[in-house]
Amino acid sequence: MTAHIINGKEIVGHVREQIKQEVQALAAKGIQPGLVVILVGDDAASAVYVRNKAKSCEEAGIYSEVHRLPAETSQADLLALIAQLNADKKINGILVQLPLPKHIDEDRIIDSIAVDKDVDCFHPINVGNLMIGKESFLPCTPAGIIEILKHLNLPIAGKHAVVIGRSNIVGKPMAMLLLRENATVTICHSKTTNLEEITKQADILIVAIGRAKMVKRGHVKPGAVVIDAGINRLDTGKLAGDVDFDDVVEVAGYITPVPGVVGPMTITMLLRNTLEAAKKANS
Numbered sequence: 647m648t649a650h651i652i653n654g655k656e657i658v659g660h661v662r663e664q665i666k667q668e669v670q671a672l673a674a675k676g677i678q679p680g681l682v683v684i685l686v687g688d689d690a691a692s693a694v695y696v697r698n699k700a701k702s703c704e705e706a707g708i709y710s711e712v713h714r715l716p717a718e719t720s721q722a723d724l725l726a727l728i729a730q731l732n733a734d735k736k737i738n739g740i741l742v743q744l745p746l747p748k749h750i751d752e753d754r755i756i757d758s759i760a761v762d763k764d765v766d767c768f769h770p771i772n773v774g775n776l777m778i779g780k781e782s783f784l785p786c787t788p789a790g791i792i793e794i795l796k797h798l799n800l801p802i803a804g805k806h807a808v809v810i811g812r813s814n815i816v817g818k819p820m821a822m823l824l825l826r827e828n829a830t831v832t833i834c835h836s837k838t839t840n841l842e843e844i845t846k847q848a849d850i851l852i853v854a855i856g857r858a859k860m861v862k863r864g865h866v867k868p869g870a871v872v873i874d875a876g877i878n879r880l881d882t883g884k885l886a887g888d889v890d891f892d893d894v895v896e897v898a899g900y901i902t903p904v905p906g907v908v909g910p911m912t913i914t915m916l917l918r919n920t921l922e923a924a925k926k927a928n929s
């Protein structure tokens with residue numbers, strides 16, 4: 647059996663068209679959502695992500711500003727910029743691209759972003775609201791993955807979903823969103839001793855471990871839905887996910903290629919969060 651290869655262009659195009667139409671409806675009322683992306687330093691991968699975010703905003707009709715700051719920017723200067731953007735009415739979303747240079751305390755920066763402009767859903771108040779089921783922004787990568795499953799009409803309730811990875815950006819919030827959809831959720835991580843035994847039970851396997859091609863066919867139950875949230879640069883210069891695609895495609899029921907699905911869907915959720923923030927700010 648060969649897996650159904652999930653088509654990122656089709657799903658992303660569909661959701662972005664919906665967002666674009668809502669942005670146009672707001673424009674008719676004289677409202678334009680606005681996103682600021684802040685990039686500190688010259689990490690090559692981050693620079694690519696930031697460029698993609700700005701381009702995607704433009705295509706959706708969302709106003710965007712990118713602040714590219716030198717690596718030696720002080721924490722005080724970054725905090726001052728965020729304070730200014732928190733007070734800026736034309737800005738609905740503030741995203742500080744991570745990782746930050748070592749001399750800057752990431753938690754301190756995230757804490758300083760206005761809760762109602764935290765479109766990444768990284769602020770402890772938004773994370774807490776998510777945990778207790780109160781309304782909050784939805785974290786972009788996990789929300790995008792749920793959107794993919796729903797778009798394909800793949801059932802989540804009652805299924806065993808296994809998440810490999812426990813990061814604050816993907817693994818932990820992913821588990822929370824799956825739980826909200828009534829899946830039975832297991833989180834595995836680098837210290838899990840019987841990984842294959844657990845992942846082989848997964849109806850839905852979500853991988854966000856940050857190690858190229860780590861998940862092989864032996865980890866996967868035949869017919870499972872495999873979602874790869876990893877992106878790694880190989881020595882050859884090529885990009886690869888955390889799943890060994892060529893191996894796993896032979897046994898999975900559904901699989902996402904890398905790049906092309908989870909990455910663009912993450913940006914799509916960022917656009918949606920910015921749109922929702924603008925709607926709320928003007929309601």
Ligand code: GUN
Nearest residue numbers: 741742743744745766786
């Ligand atoms: N670095 C890697 N992923 C992300 C993300 O989703 N948001 C931000 N701000 N930084 C990141």
